[in-house]
Amino acid sequence: MKALVYTQPNEMQLLERPYPEAAAGEVVLKIDAVGICGSDMHAYHGHDPRRLPGLVLGHEFAGTIAETRAPHVPVGLRVTGNPLITCGRCDYCLQGRDNLCVNRTMVGMTRPGAFAQYMSIPAASVIEIPPGMPATHAAMTEPAATALHAINLSTRVLQRPLPETRTLVIGGGAIGLLSALLLRSYGCRDVEMAEVNPLRRASAERHAGCKAFDPQLTDTPSNHFDFVLDAVGAKATRKLAMAAVKPGGVIMHIGLLDWESEIDMRKLTLAEISLLGTYTYSMADMRATVAAIYTGAFGDLVWAETRPLDAGGRAFEELDRGGIASSKVILMPE
Numbered sequence: 001m002k003a004l005v006y007t008q009p010n011e012m013q014l015l016e017r018p019y020p021e022a023a024a025g026e027v028v029l030k031i032d033a034v035g036i037c038g039s040d041m042h043a044y045h046g047h048d049p050r051r052l053p054g055l056v057l058g059h060e061f062a063g064t065i066a067e068t069r070a071p072h073v074p075v076g077l078r079v080t081g082n083p084l085i086t087c088g089r090c091d092y093c094l095q096g097r098d099n100l101c102v103n104r105t106m107v108g109m110t111r112p113g114a115f116a117q118y119m120s121i122p123a124a125s126v127i128e129i130p131p132g133m134p135a136t137h138a139a140m141t142e143p144a145a146t147a148l149h150a151i152n153l154s155t156r157v158l159q160r161p162l163p164e165t166r167t168l169v170i171g172g173g174a175i176g177l178l179s180a181l182l183l184r185s186y187g188c189r190d191v192e193m194a195e196v197n198p199l200r201r202a203s204a205e206r207h208a209g210c211k212a213f214d215p216q217l218t219d220t221p222s223n224h225f226d227f228v229l230d231a232v233g234a235k236a237t238r239k240l241a242m243a244a245v246k247p248g249g250v251i252m253h254i255g256l257l258d259w260e261s262e263i264d265m266r267k268l269t270l271a272e273i274s275l276l277g278t279y280t281y282s283m284a285d286m287r288a289t290v291a292a293i294y295t296g297a298f299g300d301l302v303w304a305e306t307r308p309l310d311a312g313g314r315a316f317e318e319l320d321r322g323g324i325a326s327s328k329v330i331l332m333p334e
Helices: 038-044 141-155 174-185 198-208 235-244 265-270 283-294 309-321
Strands: 002-008 011-016 026-035 060-068 078-081 118-122 126-128 166-170 190-194 211-213 225-230 245-253 274-277 305-308 329-332
Touching: 002 309, 011 309, 026 078, 038 309, 060 118, 060 141, 126 283, 141 174, 141 225, 141 245, 141 283, 166 174, 166 235, 174 190, 174 198, 190 198, 198 211, 225 235, 235 245, 305 309, 309 329
Parallel strands: 166 190, 166 225, 190 211, 225 245, 245 274, 305 329
Antiparallel strands: 002 011, 026 060, 026 118, 026 329, 060 078, 078 126
16 A cells, blocks of 8 residues: 655655554554644654654544454444544543543554555544545544644633633644634634734634734734633743733643743742643544534634645645645545
8 A cells, every 4th residue: 555654854755555454443444534733744854752764644534444343333434533542441541531541552653644545543443424524624633622622621720701711822733723713613702813924824814713913023912811822832932822821811732842941930820820731632522523523613624735645745845844825734545
């Protein structure tokens, strides 16, 4: 089969790989659509020690069951899936917080991912999609679930309902744009976006209806926002988030571009700022997200761009240069 393989930093090659075998309780998916994630770009740059050259990346996928070793999952079923492979036995799994499973592994990290014509995965990780749901929409479940999980966590801490909050989303990539779209669906009327890429600013204004500005050229108001969602996670964006949030406000930190930086602990303490971290999503979040996408909570998703799998190497190069307007590129294997 054909697979897009991470061969060395800044290089992706379309290569022949063996057809996957399904172990007991697993299925083989024919991949119909797979998105390029920011973490795939991180690996592409050689910055992720967990993802080594020779790996097939890709964990945002939709597909059709081609083979099954799980009686309850029939051949021909159209599915998306949770790329986190969890144990189901640890305390976190039993609490329904399976995203924190202490024994978790992951598609596209510890096992071959979905940048291929076929991929194996445990049957317990797949989620049936509604009839007629486009594969490109289903492949957006993983990043959309990240946004849903983060916003739902935040609402537990916010002092007022989302429709009453003044919100800043930092970053107009897929997570940032999907977060803005979901915030709108939840009734949040005042959403702004900080994004340095002019193409993505235009996309956010057109599709999410939020005011978008370049924080490098426009001063962001200090102590202004009730809720700040950092979908980048860089040193500069953490500094921006802390300055922009008002006393008593909430910062949700999703992105992890930089792993370490200073935080204004004085403001965090004296202004009673709630700083939250989030990691991916639970299986319940994934199922809820499939339903939310299908019913239009994330809009029509027409801003996602599709390309054939054999053009994936070029797509990585263009994303690296910032030459793609879309916040999400989806590859379509033949």
